[in-house]
Amino acid sequence: MIHQLVYYSRNTVPGDGRAMLTNMREILSVSQRNNSRDGITGFLIFDKTWFVQILEGERAQVTETYNRIARDTRHSGTVVINVRDVPARLFPNWTMGGAMRTPEVQEVYLQHGFGGPLEPARLKSDQIINLALDLQAFEMDRRQGQRIAS
Numbered sequence: 001m002i003h004q005l006v007y008y009s010r011n012t013v014p015g016d017g018r019a020m021l022t023n024m025r026e027i028l029s030v031s032q033r034n035n036s037r038d039g040i041t042g043f044l045i046f047d048k049t050w051f052v053q054i055l056e057g058e059r060a061q062v063t064e065t066y067n068r069i070a071r072d073t074r075h076s077g078t079v080v081i082n083v084r085d086v087p088a089r090l091f092p093n094w095t096m097g098g099a100m101r102t103p104e105v106q107e108v109y110l111q112h113g114f115g116g117p118l119e120p121a122r123l124k125s126d127q128i129i130n131l132a133l134d135l136q137a138f139e140m141d142r143r144q145g146q147r148i149a150s
């Protein structure tokens with residue numbers, strides 16, 4: 001069984017879109033290094049105010065990773081939405097995929113009924129996972145397109 005944890009938190013890094021992008025890139029780069037070592041996969045959604053993240057892997061590693069993340073001062077008020085065991089990874093190809101909410105991905109949010117800002121306190125973990133799966137698919141299509149174009 002794979003352990004899966006979904007949480008949200010509030011971004012504490014001030015700044016404009018560019019600062020946020022840099023922040024997101026730094027988080028993802030360290031996450032990818034650590035998570036490949038620890039057998040963690042998942043996805044990180046960043047919607048200006050909010051981070052929403054899915055972590056999956058062995059139970060002890062997921063717990064350890066979450067505890068480390070929760071101490072990070074780049075966000076605050078982490079709230080676990082759900083933990084459960086699942087038969088297989090949902091994000092097997094990503095040590096940590098990530099998507100910042102940009103106009104480019106707005107259509108994906110709209111397909112899930114999120115016209116305005118996310119309100120993570122009102123979300124069910126399945127809604128988050130379904131959004132993350134579609135953001136992942138969108139990102140993979142985009143990369144595929146870039147490869148074909150180049």
Ligand SMILES: Cc1cc2nc3c(=O)[nH]c(=O)nc-3n(C[C@H](O)[C@H](O)[C@H](O)COP(=O)(O)O)c2cc1C
Binds near residue numbers: 034051053069071
């Ligand atoms: C929103 C958010 C998500 C993060 N996700 C991960 C993650 O998936 N894996 C990870 O190792 N670190 C993650 N981090 C970074 C950790 O908080 C921490 O800075 C990092 O693991 C420390 O790694 P180091 O000891 O190798 O420097 C995240 C940080 C934030 C703010």
